[in-house]
Amino acid sequence: MGNENLEARLQRYFDRLWPIPRTLAGPGFRESLQILEEMVPFEWLHFPTGTQVFDWTIPLEWNVREAFIQGPDRVRRADFKVNNLYLVGYSAPFRGRLHLSELKKHLHTIPEIPQAIPYMTSYYKESWGFCLSHAEFEALPEGEYDVIVDTTLSVGTLVVGEAILPGETEREILISSYLCHPSMANNELSGPLVLAFLYERLSKITKHRCTFRFVIGPETIGTIAYLHERGEHLRNTLDAGYVLTCIGDRGPFTYKQTRSGNTLADRCAEEAVSHRSGSKVMPFFPNGSDERQYNSPGFKLPVGSLMRSPYNHYPEYHTSLDNKDVISFVHLAESVELCAEIALNLDRNVAWVSNIQQCEPFLSKYGVFPTSHSVRSIDDWKMAVLWLMNLSDGKNDLLDIAKKSGIPFALLHQTALKLEQAGLVRRAASLNKETP
């Protein structure tokens, strides 16, 4: 089965990406992006460190040679080589000997989840620190500690990867994810993996109206840099977009709406998740991931967020416990399917016009309808025909009809194509309500 293959390939890529110490800018990010390039031919956008992007400045690259603490028993603890979460992200170089009581000012734990190493960063304030599980923290022997933080903060570039599948028109669908978190699974490797396999899937579609745009960079600063470069373009071309994040666990789907909550992106994602049991729709809120930047008031780009268990809604979030056990490759494969469905539905979401507007057509003569029938059984297909003929007045697009009828978009689309062949409907002049 195709999906077994998909699941196996997802797992293989996951295993290769997992150990790499990613951060905003530096070798870990680049190495990860190169692995994804086996599937997606990213163009690299380089933003030199120190560049101003809107209100922000591109930070220095961060590289870690080694980092650990070593107490009176000479045991290496919080060793970056063992788990890259031990070191606070962007820790500045430090080498010294501190008494435990002094060292503790630089140590971070989660007392309520004593086995978990928290994930922390200090991107924009020069400092250093270590994160330990609270169990490890409590077992630290008294005494003097050697602290080794052998890192560099150096000039270079921040990279954002961009790949485009051009369509027949310039109307765009954006898929965005981020790649700056070290070894954590649901947040964030799920997002880049689904994005890469979605690209692969869509690249096999030979003919599509919309242009598909894929973007992957470090969270927040990467998206701000990207919007500095492409924001005006997207304001003119973007029909809908989604941030993919936390989309690999076993929870049902969650869709977080765009700022206004009534865009094409919302209508399409809500239609698709409505047919998946347990799915939820959340209104926009300005905390979260890169949708914050896309939905800032100067852009108001129609970008929602596709997730399973949202950030902060699962206990392992932003800790060392967000590992391979939290995700499922079956669920990741299903996430690829959902995203492909949404992207293709957007591409197919046109308004049709019934060629017979006055009363119903006499369907039997078009070869699309059974003549002799028990009126007791009304099948889904017949209802799709009736809804399409009734609502196709050039004002309702397929998503409107899907919402009013409750019929899945795909069935409406297939039926519309058959009705088009039979001469019963034609495409409306304006393909898409949101197209200017």
Next chain:
Amino acid sequence: MGNENLEARLQRYFDRLWPIPRTLAGPGFRESLQILEEMVPFEWLHFPTGTQVFDWTIPLEWNVREAFIQGPDRVRRADFKVNNLYLVGYSAPFRGRLHLSELKKHLHTIPEIPQAIPYMTSYYKESWGFCLSHAEFEALPEGEYDVIVDTTLSVGTLVVGEAILPGETEREILISSYLCHPSMANNELSGPLVLAFLYERLSKITKHRCTFRFVIGPETIGTIAYLHERGEHLRNTLDAGYVLTCIGDRGPFTYKQTRSGNTLADRCAEEAVSHRSGSKVMPFFPNGSDERQYNSPGFKLPVGSLMRSPYNHYPEYHTSLDNKDVISFVHLAESVELCAEIALNLDRNVAWVSNIQQCEPFLSKYGVFPTSHSVRSIDDWKMAVLWLMNLSDGKNDLLDIAKKSGIPFALLHQTALKLEQAGLVRRAASLNKETP
């Protein structure tokens, strides 16, 4: 009591109409219409067979002399004379001898309801067939069968009956039902019966603003033919309309909305059924009865559907079990009342304007309000006065006020007339929000 009389008369007409073998076009339809003409002076619109009406063609007339099957035991089975549902509607003539195994290709049953003869038709594909209860079907002896389908399909006319009660204005209220089903009770004799008695009721009203239009023909093709003749007229004059169907059983009322769900027809029917316990409102869907044609995108006529248990929502639907046991003459009489109430409310739905707009009027001096009163008891009538005075600014019509206040339309209407007599309100220049 008047209603006892009404119930008895409903039953008498039901019993006369019941045995007649009705179909789209032919003697059964005409005979049935003639019986209803004892109450309603229908004008007959004749559509010659073969005429093109929009995408449809008027079918031939169908007449049955006799039809049955006779097996090795020489027993006549599925005899049209015993139950006119035995023969598939519009069966083409056939006479021959077939082995049971061959005959079975022409037999139809409902295995899940073994005592019920299904109702089937083949209007537009020339074929023949019989419907049996599954119990009868299973008891058929092996062997050769003589098959007699002595029918004719012949040129003639399809008839639609139309009756009009002219009002002071050309604004119209449409009441529509259909008369093409053979011996079934809730679907469809309930609809024509309620329509006819509603006509009788409204014809006694001497003065009404709106013109009431009553239409009865065969389902679907009759309405399509009628709209071919009257569609443009109705687009200019119709304020609201209703299809009456399945309106004689013991279930609570169901109102199926018009295509847009927010027309005058919807507002008035919803107000009326809201005061009947258990009533439901359904959004429009393009399956069902003649509302499909009225609500087609080329007409978008504001026609809803008044029912009790909707088609497909009661198990006897479209079988021989939809008989006199399924309906109740008490409930049919109540349906006449509801329809009369809706029609009259539509006629009375005007916008009033308070003559005293600034603060409340000093009601005592108008003789419409008690002077000395315990403030503890606020009766419905007082509330009707206050709502009318407060909301009558020429923008809210009585249906708006009924919706906002929860007060039944009839009480508001009566109160408004009293206030008009007292000089406290006047009619707004434009009588009706929907009037152009």
Next chain:
Amino acid sequence: MGNENLEARLQRYFDRLWPIPRTLAGPGFRESLQILEEMVPFEWLHFPTGTQVFDWTIPLEWNVREAFIQGPDRVRRADFKVNNLYLVGYSAPFRGRLHLSELKKHLHTIPEIPQAIPYMTSYYKESWGFCLSHAEFEALPEGEYDVIVDTTLSVGTLVVGEAILPGETEREILISSYLCHPSMANNELSGPLVLAFLYERLSKITKHRCTFRFVIGPETIGTIAYLHERGEHLRNTLDAGYVLTCIGDRGPFTYKQTRSGNTLADRCAEEAVSHRSGSKVMPFFPNGSDERQYNSPGFKLPVGSLMRSPYNHYPEYHTSLDNKDVISFVHLAESVELCAEIALNLDRNVAWVSNIQQCEPFLSKYGVFPTSHSVRSIDDWKMAVLWLMNLSDGKNDLLDIAKKSGIPFALLHQTALKLEQAGLVRRAASLNKETP
């Protein structure tokens, strides 16, 4: 604690106002208003008796010297000096001897609440009557009664008190209550007490954009007279207003909306009560108190009503049982707080504009945001910053942001001021959506 003092002062004023026999016009009203003037410098608007105000006429002043009935046992009963509810309000003078059976035509009781003396008036129809508890009524001995109703109905003036706290602009907030009920506590002393202490509270605010207007008169006729004088002015200047009534009992808050239900008055009151547990919002209805006049169609002033247990919703309403036991000075003090919060929120409800519209600001550099942080803990303050920056596009005012975010108005206001200091937001040119 300040509130202890507030509660004690509320109680002291309550005890002084309680015994005074108030009515529409006369010495009781004036004496009560003079007591409130110790806190509020009311200007007195005089309306001479007999003056026409819209559809109404200012009634005569009513004064009671004494009133009682005395039966065969020579016991004085229903003595106005003992409880001013015994006498029907505006009873015309009468002196005579009647047999009990004749007297009973002038007696009023509430059989269902046998201990309660009902509150009744006959303002506009000359008559006399007594109200008794049903227990007293049933104990009346048979025989002849002397009836003494020593009252006067005389020319004079009806008074409405008005006080204004001018703001930087002419946009107005109206606080309205009434002072015509004799010895009852929740309805009505709660309203005037909260109004007076609210005035005191707001008069200490040195700088406010809006002008606060306080009005107190007799119910209905007072407000009609006031609108005759000030209605046109208020149509041009009023942004929001509230009638205060039944606001001293132990129930949760109730807000009754304005006529349209979507005014600034509604948005602000609903936001404030939404953070008080158990609060309810009622749609407008044209029965009730002075909001009836403010919301009449000729004015449509955006005036809602702030209550705890609404009139008719507590059993003691309009009886002698609506006494000091029904109200609570703790709750009255809390009502003052709520009203002050609403008035100040209205004053502070401006639309802000983010100075950084494209992507989020880099908050760390503005000193309003922690740099190094565990992403796990998102505090209310951070969310207030993010919501303000995201929604401040000049179209959403603070009440919109409060509604969308669920964050209390006060926190948003304080945060907005900090962001303004940091240069991150500025005030929108038009301060208020409702300002013309």
